[in-house]
Amino acid sequence: MSTASRQFVQRAAVKAADLEHRATIERNIQTYDAAVARGRLRFADWEAARNACEAIKAEAICHLDRYLEQFEKNITARGAHVFWAEDAAQADAYVATLVKQRGVKTVVKSKSMATEEIHLSAALEKAGATVWETDLGEFIVQLRDEPPYHIVTPAMHLTRYQIRDLFREKLGADVPDADPQKLVAVARVALRRAFFSAEMGISGANFLVADAGMVALSTNEGNGRLTTTLPRLHVVVAGIEKIVPRLADLALLWPVLAAAGTGQPITTYSTLIGGPRCADEPDGPEELHVVLLDNGRTNLLTAPETAEVLRCIRCGACLNMCPVYRQVGGHAYGTTYPGPIGSIFTPRTVEMREWGHMAYACSLCTACKSVCPVKIDLPKQLLLVRRDFVAAGDVKPAENVGFRGFRWVVESARRFAAGGWLLRKSQAVVRALGFSRSPLDPMYVWTKYRAPMPVPRQSFRAWWRQHGRQ
């Protein structure tokens, strides 16, 4: 059992028993659910929208090499630098070198999961820069020294009162009534100084548009716009799967991303960055660097059945819909990408033996598949991870023996009947002795968290002999 797996089980048990935490998440996700229901009404045919998005992203992944080259050629022609990074170390080193060479003291960051994945902030701080997260949710979790809780709503686990206390402690700002409007104003003032003093802005990308050679960035707060406007350097860090073939595709992808992510008609600032400041423009960065990040993504291409995972547009819908995520929350997983998408992405891009357990935090209810805007077959992918995790060999010996024994029992009608008899009798004894739900109960794995199942008095076969022919 991997360390990550043990930690996941421990954290999940604690979080699932934390009723206040569960109430906060439930309240947030109910608001999201209502907004998404309204958002989908803006489509005449939501299913057709999903089919078309699936087709666009599938085509992009199918021709990934050529669209990446097209993107590189077009954006380079406008003066941008493109750097290809095979892993986190290469990407971090490239940006850290830029920080040192250009004398960067302050960095402002727009929300980006790719930079979380490669722990870029830590690398830049080591290189001597101060890094400010500027998305409000990211800023809050940065002040708490926590990773984001959710890929779209990083501070979803916190109440306004916790944020009030945090701002009082870290920023010296007093907002007694914890009015969200006033809390936002506090963050605005604190970050405005950072925006105007920063020499480098770092963003992710929601889409890399091949035919136009532009980086598409969606933010509601406008922090993405300021990050890409004020500092003299702009660095984009984007996974290679972010590519889309045509600018025209955004006419569908923008509204669909917004509908699935927050329920909005379109994200407030739907931005396209094509290069550094042009000669006739009054402002904008002097340099634009785009880091194209592999970091295990090409592993998903080695088998045709897993390539669909790269269609993901990181809307977070599968997290919000997942009954497990809703109980254990985003931090329990211990990964950059939690929930259903994280459970199929992480084991294949990082390490199967260390992270394959994530695919078991799932009841295969298929709710995630029903909401995915690019129609990734998440339940199938979760099963494929389980298959490969077992093949990779990090399964408890007891489980192996247990399943072998189970198979031996169910292969014969006689053994199955005997097994049923033994189970009924042993449960009757355990309960009579008062051992039920104690570690002495052979069903303790089940009864630890659940009410004991009623044990029938007789087997189905015995019942059938008595009643079946009536």
Next chain:
Amino acid sequence: MAGNSSGARERILARIRDAAVRSGGADLIDTPLKPTAGLSGPADVLAGIFPPIGDARARFLTECASNLMEAMETADAAASAAALVTVLNSLPEGELYVQDVPVLRSLIERATIAQPVRWSSQGAPAASTQVSLTLAHAFVAQTGSILISSQCGGRGASIVAPCHIVYGTGVQVVPDIAAALALAQAKGLTEASYAGLISGSSRTADIEKILVQGAHGPRRLVVIIED
């Protein structure tokens, strides 16, 4: 910067191509790029997906309201100047940043303005700029958005000041995002360093999913539409 002297680029591309071959998709490498299977173009794809727009102008105004934008309809340049003055008078003291184009120069001349004016030809807006005035390339009915680019007075003109005023005409209304993106390509906006759709004031719902206006960008986005 050294760039990719290490050959990372070639190795990543090789991994992608290897994978395509192994999955029996040799055709993925050799065939010319084609439009998405079964779809002949974006217009076709979108036809059944979104409801028809109908009266684009009316839809734009409705969407503006739901985006918490302020839309002011005016009959002529004099009325537009008066509308501009109304908005400016409601703001705290501070600099007005204006995209330097003849049509906005003449609008400013018509209006009696108390604020000091800085033109985009004089450099970027300052941290203390209170309001900016720009044109837009189009207004999008589907989502109540404005299409702008760095040609509209630069990047900061639409994001730095707490209030952004956009001046345009009714003929600039296009039905949907597809039309706006087609226009952007036709007008060469993809050659600008920045282009984008702005659909309302800056906002956040990061605290308990409660909507708050004016996160980092403008708290107010005002559109003056003249006929």
